[in-house]
Amino acid sequence: MSPLRFDAVSFSYPDADRPALHDASVSIDEGTFALAVGATGAGKSTFLRAANGLVPHFTGGRFSGRVVVDGRDTLEHAPRALADAVAYVPQDAAASFVLDRVEDELAYGMENLGVDSVHMRRRVEEMLDLLDIEPLRRRSVRSLSGGEQQRVAIAAALAAGPRILVLDEPTSQLDPQGAEHVVAALQRLVHDQGMTVLLAEHRLERVAGFVDLALGFERGTVVPGEPAEVIRRLAMGPPVARLGRLVGWDPVPLTVREARRLGGRLAPFELPGAILDGAHTAATPGETLVRIAGLEARHGESTALRGIDLEVRRGEVVAVMGRNGAGKTTLLRSIVGVHEPTRGSIAVDGHAPTPGVDVALCPQEPEVVLFAETVADEVRATRRARDLPDDPDPVLHALGIADLATLHPRDVSAGQRLLVATAAIAAAEAPVLLLDEPTRGLDPSSKDRLARFLRSHASGGGAAMVATHDVELAAAVATRVVILAGGEVIADGDPGVVLGDSTVFAPQMTRAFGAGWLTPEQVAGALA
Amino acid sequence: MHPAAWIVWATCAGLVAFTTTDPFYLGLVVAVSWFVYAAQRVPGPTERSFRVFAIAGLVTMAVRTALVFLGTVDAGSVAFAALEGARLATLLIVFGTFNAVTDPFGVVRLAPRRFHEPALAAALALSIAPRTISMVGQVREAQRLRGMHPSAWRALPTLAVPVLETGMEEAVTLAESMDSRGHGRGRRTRYRPDRWTLGAIVVVVASLIAAGVFLAAAFTGSPALHPSTFPLAWPEADPRLLATIGLFLVPAFLPRPSVDEEGSVR
Numbered sequence: 001m002s003p004l005r006f007d008a009v010s011f012s013y014p015d016a017d018r019p020a021l022h023d024a025s026v027s028i029d030e031g032t033f034a035l036a037v038g039a040t041g042a043g044k045s046t047f048l049r050a051a052n053g054l055v056p057h058f059t060g061g062r063f064s065g066r067v068v069v070d071g072r073d074t075l076e077h078a079p080r081a082l083a084d085a086v087a088y089v090p091q092d093a094a095a096s097f098v099l100d101r102v103e104d105e106l107a108y109g110m111e112n113l114g115v116d117s118v119h120m121r122r123r124v125e126e127m128l129d130l131l132d133i134e135p136l137r138r139r140s141v142r143s144l145s146g147g148e149q150q151r152v153a154i155a156a157a158l159a160a161g162p163r164i165l166v167l168d169e170p171t172s173q174l175d176p177q178g179a180e181h182v183v184a185a186l187q188r189l190v191h192d193q194g195m196t197v198l199l200a201e202h203r204l205e206r207v208a209g210f211v212d213l214a215l216g217f218e219r220g221t222v223v224p225g226e227p228a229e230v231i232r233r234l235a236m237g238p239p240v241a242r243l244g245r246l247v248g249w250d251p252v253p254l255t256v257r258e259a260r261r262l263g264g265r266l267a268p269f270e271l272p273g274a275i276l277d278g279a280h281t282a283a284t285p286g287e288t289l290v291r292i293a294g295l296e297a298r299h300g301e302s303t304a305l306r307g308i309d310l311e312v313r314r315g316e317v318v319a320v321m322g323r324n325g326a327g328k329t330t331l332l333r334s335i336v337g338v339h340e341p342t343r344g345s346i347a348v349d350g351h352a353p354t355p356g357v358d359v360a361l362c363p364q365e366p367e368v369v370l371f372a373e374t375v376a377d378e379v380r381a382t383r384r385a386r387d388l389p390d391d392p393d394p395v396l397h398a399l400g401i402a403d404l405a406t407l408h409p410r411d412v413s414a415g416q417r418l419l420v421a422t423a424a425i426a427a428a429e430a431p432v433l434l435l436d437e438p439t440r441g442l443d444p445s446s447k448d449r450l451a452r453f454l455r456s457h458a459s460g461g462g463a464a465m466v467a468t469h470d471v472e473l474a475a476a477v478a479t480r481v482v483i484l485a486g487g488e489v490i491a492d493g494d495p496g497v498v499l500g501d502s503t504v505f506a507p508q509m510t511r512a513f514g515a516g517w518l519t520p521e522q523v524a525g526a527l528a
Numbered sequence: 529m530h531p532a533a534w535i536v537w538a539t540c541a542g543l544v545a546f547t548t549t550d551p552f553y554l555g556l557v558v559a560v561s562w563f564v565y566a567a568q569r570v571p572g573p574t575e576r577s578f579r580v581f582a583i584a585g586l587v588t589m590a591v592r593t594a595l596v597f598l599g600t601v602d603a604g605s606v607a608f609a610a611l612e613g614a615r616l617a618t619l620l621i622v623f624g625t626f627n628a629v630t631d632p633f634g635v636v637r638l639a640p641r642r643f644h645e646p647a648l649a650a651a652l653a654l655s656i657a658p659r660t661i662s663m664v665g666q667v668r669e670a671q672r673l674r675g676m677h678p679s680a681w682r683a684l685p686t687l688a689v690p691v692l693e694t695g696m697e698e699a700v701t702l703a704e705s706m707d708s709r710g711h712g713r714g715r716r717t718r719y720r721p722d723r724w725t726l727g728a729i730v731v732v733v734a735s736l737i738a739a740g741v742f743l744a745a746a747f748t749g750s751p752a753l754h755p756s757t758f759p760l761a762w763p764e765a766d767p768r769l770l771a772t773i774g775l776f777l778v779p780a781f782l783p784r785p786s787v788d789e790e791g792s793v794r
Contacts, residue, residue: 052708054704054707054708057707058700058703058704058707078707079704079707079708080707080708080709080710080711080712080713081713083708083709083710083713084710087708087709088708090701090704090705092698092701095697095698095701095702095705096701096702096704096705097702097705098633098702098705098706098709098711099631099633099634100631100633100634101631103719103720104633104634104719107719107720108709109709109710110717110719111716111717111718111719112709112710112711112712112713112716113710113713113715114713114715114716114717115717116717117717117718117719117720120717120719121719121720124719140570156709157709160709160710336673338669338672338673355672355673355675356672356673356674356675356676357675360673360674360675361673362673363666363669363670363673365666365694367690367693367694367697368663368666368667368670368690368694369667369670369671369674369690370689370690370693371685371686371687371688371689371690381676381686382674382675382676385674385675385676385677386675410693410697424674425673425674427674428674428675430675
């Protein structure tokens, strides 16, 4: 008996004009590692939430068909009655925490299921080891970084011992190392314990090589199949798959190893200063716009930045990378002037920056920005506050979200929200644009739009800095990469050099074909 | 310290404040409460709740006093209202300390099974205040980052809408998460129950003695508890009662929840 089965499931949210799921029939076998793929808003999250009955028990709406979990129909069993069979980790892990201390949070599900205390103690220890969070056991969940919170949420879900684990974008907030760790842990569960894992993920380069089954989502319909086949059909996928499509390989490669085998050896890249694909030559860097000297800052009790010296010139798109907690966010917040440094100076265009005028920052949680009734009003509000003509169209077009103009900013998907918040921030027309981790829920096409927007902002005489864990975004858009560790700059330079020299931050093309090769377009050109 | 000991401490300190309107006793309860807060607060968002409740206390006192001006105004009635208000403020501050030194969800787990649901609802409600405050900060900051200045009254929606909507979304996610993780299935076990320590027992005994002394004074109608406002007279304080309030200081001298390099609470 398969542990999770969808029989002709259709579902519409209350007041929605089209169904979120349409006639979905999928059966997932024991011990399968399944991946939900599809554009943002295609029905992945709805499907995941239907797997433990949150849809329709918590949403209302029109539901037909059957979802059977471990032999139990979700219409007859509330999520709590299925808690022993299926565990669900939402996208916003921080909001899912019930208790304060990490250890207690891990035990919470087991307490509800009535697991005896001896067994519970052992199980908590196992989970602390499995996700490598033992040092955090006495910490308050609210004091953890996003990546740490994500791992605690997964451990807490697993602790209850479910047969099926459902995760919505589990690596979206993790640094590359943290993401590898989580994916490896999931794979171990599938292989060693026969666990069934179902996850949605946009950054396919992190998971595509490990999954057995892909569920392709398109406007509410779902078609299961071989991962390579589904990824080729949906024209999504990791950079290696993109390369495969550009060159015409069939099936498309899903891992770096497959791509290397198909592509063969490429000439070593001339570094640095080589002319890369158009992405990297959009503007010749001009005069200095941001000048940071000897910057030191504290975050709570600890030192977050230790003596940063950095200059950013007009025309640059700088990717700021580094581990969770390396000081990326503190750096951006200091530049924009909302985090008081303890020492050092920051000047934008020769003077101390005014937030929103010289520098604008899109924060990690785009939700906190949004208040207007429509997306267009959201942009207008910024323009009016800055005494600019209040036409919202140029920035909406530039970000490719003109079609969302009349929608409520909270009625769009997570990835689209981020683009809306970016539009609202960028509409201030500050020459320096900062984005903090523009990652959550961003599908490949939204990512392309964001990349184009940042490049045109830079080539128009501005500068952009993007704090990100997404090495592929950095490879596609950055003209320069800065890596922080422990609050210090440990690498700063051409993306080909910096990313090529790193084992952790190397994008897929670099891994497959050597330093300097950054994007599939570039490699396809060389292979042609 | 065992959360139950904190419950006894807060209840007894609250009872003392409840029995008196003498500014000396009330002031001393506030001072002791602040001292305990400073010595025992748990780092994290609940830490802020002391400040929140202290501000709420001052506002309550101001409102209670202002209400007098709706009727006949004389020095005696103003003093009477101000002292009543001070009593409410003291209760709120004691509660604020309790909130800052305990984990509300840790307290919930002490509730007997049948009271679990209402206790949980109460804990959720308590955790909302500090969360909302930090959210207001985040939203104000985010609006500043796009060049807006959400300080004017007409800019209220730019603050209130994101705070309320995000708060709402978080509440729904939390409710979903609790249900998904089997909350309310009936059977429940406990992970690592809290242990009673000698210190916690001393706190309980000391608190009960102090509350007992004040309750006895109240039942015997001791004039020292309520300064006369008709005619208005300078309040007096009995040094023995003042010393009794000092018993509430015991928790301040227990080992403090220390925080190591990484921020682990031990």
